Amino acid sequence: NAGVTQTPKFRVLKTGQSMTLLCAQDMNHEYMYWYRQDPGMGLRLIHYSVGEGTTAKGEVPDGYNVSRLKKQNFLLGLESAAPSQTSVYFCASSYAGGAYEQYFGPGTRLTVT
């Protein structure tokens, strides 16, 4: 099992460009999450999904959109990138919410110039 994979691993964007980050999991998990990690801070939740076709806002959703068309995939989109979105993005999945551990992908390092 590959677990949670993320594509791409690195990306450099110019201000105003758009891109989509792909997260895929092969554990048949219902719940999926997108976080961002900035220096000196813990992870902050951007959006999450509790099942195929559902999405919800997390703590810092502005400037991002998500889609969960297939159970195994969770896409994070930036429509018009800003330098403040320079960060490392992590995807995670879990069997369910509540007292279940989350499995994390390796991360995508995004730089917006």
Next chain:
Amino acid sequence: SQQGEEDPQALSIQEGENATMNCSYKTSINNLQWYRQNSGRGLVHLILIRSNEREKHSGRLRVTLDTSKKSSSLLITASRAADTASYFCATDAGDSWGKLQFGAGTQVVVTP
């Protein structure tokens, strides 16, 4: 806003020593989890402790939870160089969606 705050921010110890880090949080929780992150990698789950538990063990890890003080501690016994990593606590406030709030982490360096 961050729910959990770890202390210390950084810890440097020698192999064989114990490492203790603390996490304080602000609001009531359903459970608290500890994760490890090696440099440049994703987070790996270490242990989960529920709000009605006071102590939990997993191998060389010991976690305590004091809900009256809104704090938790992670003890790594007999540390190894491979334990060098950042350690994060994460709280689940209990709306059943698994939305975790992470602290800023403790960076642990174990020297041989």
